[in-house]
Amino acid sequence: MKSLLVRFFLFSLVIAACSIAVTAWLASQATTGAIRQEQGDALRGDAEIYDRLLGIAARHRTWAEAKSEVDGLAREYGRRLALTDRGGKTLLDTGTAGSPPLPITPKVSIDALNVDSVLKPGATSKIDPRAVGPFRLTDEEFAKMRTVADRLLNCTQGKFEIVESPNRRLRVSTMPPGTESAWPECPSGEELYTVTHTESVAYEDLYNLFNGCMARLPGLYAVKPLNGRPVPLDWEVLTVRYSDPPVVECMESARREQLRPFVAEYAHLFITEPTGGQPQAIDLSTTGTNRIILVALGILALAGFASWVTATQLVRPIRALTAATKRTAEGDRTARVDGGAGEIGELAKSFNAMSEKLAETERQRQAMVSDVAHELRTPLGNITGWLEATQDGLAEPDPHLIDMLLEESLLLQRLVDDLHDLAQADAGTLRLHPEPIALDDVVDQVVNAQQNREILLRSETTPVHLSADPVRLRQALGNLVANAVRYTPPGGEVVVKLFQWQDRAILEVVDTGTGIAPEDVPHVFDRFWRADKSRSRRTGGSGLGLAITRHLVEAHGGAVSVTSRLGEGSTFRISLPLA
Incomplete structure (x- = not known):
């Protein structure tokens, strides 16, 4: 009973069976109601005849005087009306000479001075008001x-x-x-x-x-x-x-x-068919029971077939989705499902989007491994080559060689630190140590540390105070300033601005550098992305600085963005909440 197809099929059969049973019950109730209504109409017809005869009795001194009215009443209702006195003597009869004898028990008694409260409910007096x-x-x-x-x-x-x-x-x-x-x-x-x-x-x-x-x-x-x-x-x-x-x-x-x-005298009233017999009782025949059962079974079979077809169509995309999920779990990132329309279609679209995201993540992972290997290969190669040359006696371990090896080692250390920061950010373990700080002091520290003789680096600040981690903010802002200085040609200018806008502190790094192409702007904060595709060490760093900056700013509850025009320069903006 774990199969969705079997469960849906059985559930549909139960629904169909219940529907048939309810329909049959409703039809039976409707038929019974119709019969009761017909019987009620007959009773209402008798009550109307009784009321009309009361009025006739109230207006005439004898029943003989009212014969014409009673005959008209009998024709109107299609009934035979007969009135007898207490001793059974016929006072008036609308039947013919060939009519059969009257029943033994009368239908009701007619007395305008003693009205039957059952047939005339709500009457304020037992005397008919028409008796004047x-x-x-x-x-x-x-x-x-x-x-x-x-x-x-x-x-x-x-x-x-x-x-x-x-x-x-x-x-x-x-x-x-x-x-x-x-x-x-x-x-x-x-x-x-x-x-x-x-x-x-x-x-x-x-x-x-x-x-x-x-x-x-x-x-x-x-x-x-x-x-x-x-x-x-x-x-x-x-x-x-x-x-x-x-x-x-x-x-x-x-x-x-x-x-x-x-008023007319007391009389017993007999109401029969024109031929004299009692109205035939209505009976619901049971001869069609077998036919009803066969029709119900046929409807149930048809409903079962329709349910099976519907269940098969419902389960087919689910099975395809299950197979695609297994392929994805085994490492196939190309699995896609066509779920059609409806809820299953939406599920298939979600799976396809997830599969594409996994494929993109796999491509990024592979690219990251390649980029890390590329970044590590050059300094490690330099260090290994010079150490081997020194070991073979081809190079002297003079201060210049030691400084060069130390610089390569520091480059490796920075790359490892950057990768560690990114790993902490991805794992959500990047720790901050916030404290009340003056943000303009952080800007001055970064600007003083990044001074360059070939470009003009200056700041435009207003006093802004907030609670943040000063070390991480200097790291984030330093990455932006270093990046601006790196891509600004000699004679250019880099301006670091600080101001308050509404309830946020705004940091802007504006440069007059080479700018970024419009198609490259969405990738600026991606890992190992650099505008210089040659990845020359002279024109760029590891390609992790801007990615780290984005994580550090977001950890502070802020946001970082960039606007740029190719050949005119770029503006990087950090927005931090004051609270």
């Missing part, structure tokens, strides 16, 4: 109220709408009683909130029945009639809604007694 009975306004009262409402709406520019209550009483919506003064120029709408003669008679009868019930309850008092006061928008008697339960029950009992002669 003696409260229904006469045509004359309705016409008068319509005229008043239309005039008021026209005057208020139609900002309200007419609402008609079940007993035909009109109200102007969003205009509570007493707000008519907002339109003083409009006719008064007081008639819309005044109890009519029909309502007054009905209320008086209702409250007589109510008071009769209340009189039978000890310790309770009767509620007086409304006496012409405005009635609620839904015209129902709400004055006792939030009273004690016995009071509310008395009002409900009084209303039922008053409305009973005006």
Whole structure:
């Protein structure tokens, strides 16, 4: 299980299997939901039929009077509707003569004065609000109220709408009683909130029945009639809604007694198909289970094949990268990988860049070994040759010979010291001993030590103080000054400048020497690089001085740079932080 190809393939198979399982589960849930929704729609249809029949019962005294409406309702919903009394006698049936017998159990009972709270949730009363009975306004009262409402709406520019209550009483919506003064120029709408003669008679009868019930309850008092006061928008008697339960029950009992002669009688409702049978139950067949399994297995096989192809394409560049890494570890610096696009491509590019960097480092190492051998060969050859000549008696060990040998030895010592400094810098073990110093004193020391009769060497300084290693700074600045003096022809000038810029100390070594070619400027601080390719000892040193200067300056947290124009001179700049 260590192979990436196998792991990716198995992981893809697991994902595909889970996807298929989840898809099947979601399809099952969606199908179940659709079935439940269809069943819910059927139940909602039955609830709507129940509500419509309640309204019909509330508006008619007998079911015989409502036959045409019930027939229309049956046609609208495509159902057979049958109503029977408590004894099973048929009151109304929309079926034909050839319809089969009704089921034994009715669907629900229809009673406008005792509404089923399950089918009518949220109802404030068990009495259907459409059962108005003696409260229904006469045509004359309705016409008068319509005229008043239309005039008021026209005057208020139609900002309200007419609402008609079940007993035909009109109200102007969003205009509570007493707000008519907002339109003083409009006719008064007081008639819309005044109890009519029909309502007054009905209320008086209702409250007589109510008071009769209340009189039978000890310790309770009767509620007086409304006496012409405005009635609620839904015209129902709400004055006792939030009273004690016995009071509310008395009002409900009084209303039922008053409305009973005006509504259709209690009836059992049967809802069936037009042919008479019960609606067929919805069932989810399981005959296609094998087919579903076969399709799922086919999808899984297809997903497995696609996963294997994808995994192979993913692993191929990784394997190539692994092979190239092994070749690089064995010393081959020419290994390269073509990873294409994406993350693997970015990894391949990074590897190629690393390989090129290793190759460049190897070339630099080989060049450095060659340069070191070259630098050591000349002084060692001179020392060996003169010592052999002295041993053979061909040369006398006079002071001149000894001075020459000492100079060659010192050259070797400087080369070894430079190489040691570079090795410490590369290893990060180059130690500094910082202390508070005056940088202008360091400049004066370097300038005095590098004085030359053939060129003008001077300084332009301002007092600058910082914490640094004075020995290493003199070494770094001395390398720059010595390099400038070496490449400045007789009669030229070298100026060492010191000044402060923002929070940094700036040292500049400006010469009027031969300058550096633009293509050589990036290599100035490389090891063993010299502008004079002949590497003549007369025109140049070991080629390590500027590389050492860069490491010493960077160890102080600074930076060194150069600008030059060929034939006009160069400017080397050291920037050091004051803090």
